[in-house]
Amino acid sequence: MGSLAAVDVDSVDGVPLLRAPGLLLVMDTPKGRGVFAGRNIPAHTLLEVCPVLVLDPVENEQHVRKTDLYNYTYNWPYTPPESTGGSTNQDTKTPTTTQAVILGLGSMFNHSTMRQNVGWRRDVKNLLMTYMTLRDVKEGEELCISYGSRLTFRDTDAEEMASGDEDENEMLGKINLT
Numbered sequence: 001m002g003s004l005a006a007v008d009v010d011s012v013d014g015v016p017l018l019r020a021p022g023l024l025l026v027m028d029t030p031k032g033r034g035v036f037a038g039r040n041i042p043a044h045t046l047l048e049v050c051p052v053l054v055l056d057p058v059e060n061e062q063h064v065r066k067t068d069l070y071n072y073t074y075n076w077p078y079t080p081p082e083s084t085g086g087s088t089n090q091d092t093k094t095p096t097t098t099q100a101v102i103l104g105l106g107s108m109f110n111h112s113t114m115r116q117n118v119g120w121r122r123d124v125k126n127l128l129m130t131y132m133t134l135r136d137v138k139e140g141e142e143l144c145i146s147y148g149s150r151l152t153f154r155d156t157d158a159e160e161m162a163s164g165d166e167d168e169n170e171m172l173g174k175i176n177l178t
């Protein structure tokens with residue numbers, strides 16, 4: 001019977017993976033599933049290092065874009081595989097960007113326009129995405145990133161803000177008075 005492959009951890013150039021303790025996946029929120037803080041988490045805490053699956057740009061356009069999976073993808077720089085020696089057509093531009101699926105908890109962070117408390121960073125070389133807190137986060141708070149300004153869904157936070165749920169002083173605190 002064969003044995004599992006093993007590496008010499010002292011000589012191999014492995015990338016350390018990490019998930020911070022005390023993260024909760026809550027199943028039934030107005031945004032669907034979401035990641036919440038199960039404890040107070042200080043600013044600049046590394047929350048998770050996620051492996052990334054980079055999609056072929058053609059497959060992404062022709063297939064993934066038509067599925068729900070597309071709602072889970074991030075923009076990612078695209079480097080074509082080494083040329084196989086085929087003909088080069090000057091009219092066919094090779095794309096420089098594509099989409100990537102973030103594995104692990106990375107795909108579970110919801111969007112918040114006003115209350116984002118998590119930032120993310122691409123590690124293109126190692127095909128990883130890292131997430132870290134942008135400020136102190138209180139136990140029970142949802143951990144949210146920013147998806148940018150072009151959303152493909154109705155933002156439940158926007159509805160909450162429009163309905164005036166937000167405390168007036170809290171809103172004033174967010175307006176940049178320069």
Ligand SMILES: C[S@@+](CC[C@H](N)C(=O)[O-])C[C@H]1O[C@@H](n2cnc3c(N)ncnc32)[C@H](O)[C@@H]1O
Pocket residue numbers: 030031032033034071072107108109110111112153154155156157
């Ligand atoms: C990357 S997934 C996040 C995880 C997702 N909530 C789930 O249950 O699988 C992105 C999707 O979450 C939902 N979502 C994220 N942020 C939201 C928000 N601010 N308002 C409403 N829906 C949101 C949308 O359906 C969006 O397409």
